[in-house]
Amino acid sequence: MGSQVEGWRTGDRVTNLHVLDWADGCPPAFMGLGLGALHEDGVLAEYVVLPAGRVMRAPARLDHVEAATLPVAALTAWNALFGDHPVTADSTVVIIGSGGVALFALQLARAAGARVYAVVRRAAAGDSLVRLGAAGYVNSLTTPDWGQEVFARSGGADKVVDSVGVSLLPQALAALAPGGEIATLGLFDVVGAPVDGYALLGKQARIRGVAVGSAAMHRDLVRFVETHGIRPVIDRRFGFRDAPAAYKTQGAGGLFGKVVIEVD
Numbered sequence: 001m002g003s004q005v006e007g008w009r010t011g012d013r014v015t016n017l018h019v020l021d022w023a024d025g026c027p028p029a030f031m032g033l034g035l036g037a038l039h040e041d042g043v044l045a046e047y048v049v050l051p052a053g054r055v056m057r058a059p060a061r062l063d064h065v066e067a068a069t070l071p072v073a074a075l076t077a078w079n080a081l082f083g084d085h086p087v088t089a090d091s092t093v094v095i096i097g098s099g100g101v102a103l104f105a106l107q108l109a110r111a112a113g114a115r116v117y118a119v120v121r122r123a124a125a126g127d128s129l130v131r132l133g134a135a136g137y138v139n140s141l142t143t144p145d146w147g148q149e150v151f152a153r154s155g156g157a158d159k160v161v162d163s164v165g166v167s168l169l170p171q172a173l174a175a176l177a178p179g180g181e182i183a184t185l186g187l188f189d190v191v192g193a194p195v196d197g198y199a200l201l202g203k204q205a206r207i208r209g210v211a212v213g214s215a216a217m218h219r220d221l222v223r224f225v226e227t228h229g230i231r232p233v234i235d236r237r238f239g240f241r242d243a244p245a246a247y248k249t250q251g252a253g254g255l256f257g258k259v260v261i262e263v264d
């Protein structure tokens, strides 16, 4: 630790803050794409040097591997749920798939007392999500008009966490209750289908783009994870030397939980 650093002690357990210079409120004009993207080195390394303001306390009860899952997937789910239009115990939330962000959204929303429905492409994933607390799921392959189906079953969602991309907006809008919000964050598809303006206006719906989250959100997330005893779902662990296999596994899909690489 540098001699001028305040607020930290040697041995503190920390994780990184993913993006640059976003303390609170609106994101800055330039926050980069995060560690490991175009402008900054990543964290797949035995040693990483970061400014003191670029780290955050890790939740007390999580081990290093669990804590490592927070800076992107969990923080993005947190921002989607609570960054605006915050989810409460009275809310109904829709998640898409069973990926890292969706799983955190399920765990965080359930801890807040909300009801959660999932939209999946695999029944096995839906069943696993129900075991984790989802009220039910719709298979988007067998029910392409899943928005109507979710609306009929739930009475309308207050929040749709769109972790696929804007192509889902028409169905997400159909699933939404009047006054609800679609928090769209997925990068699988950033060129979407046209949105039905009547539905958007009629429901007075909100569509919000979500990009990771601020340091203040991260701090709130850590406290919430500690208060509610949330444990990240981890699908596979790889050793440092097997890092390429970890990337292949992540790319192959069919996972249920995070893929992590342990530096031993």
Ligand SMILES: NC(=O)c1ccc[n+]([C@@H]2O[C@H](COP(=O)([O-])OP(=O)(O)OC[C@H]3O[C@@H](n4cnc5c(N)ncnc54)[C@H](OP(=O)(O)O)[C@@H]3O)[C@@H](O)[C@H]2O)c1
Binding pocket: 072, 073, 076, 096, 097, 098, 099, 100, 101, 102, 119, 120, 121, 122, 125, 140, 163, 164, 184, 185, 186, 187, 188, 189, 210, 211, 212, 250, 253, 254, 255
């Ligand atoms: N905006 C941000 O700040 C931010 C932050 C984190 C991640 N992201 C982006 O958000 C997306 C999700 O990230 P992740 O880490 O959760 O991904 P992930 O762990 O790879 O999981 C992806 C999930 O999405 C499902 N899926 C993909 N396409 C689908 C479709 N057309 N319909 C229904 N389900 C679909 C997959 O289902 P199957 O299991 O059936 O394949 C899988 O469950 C990625 O595009 C990622 O780059 C953005």
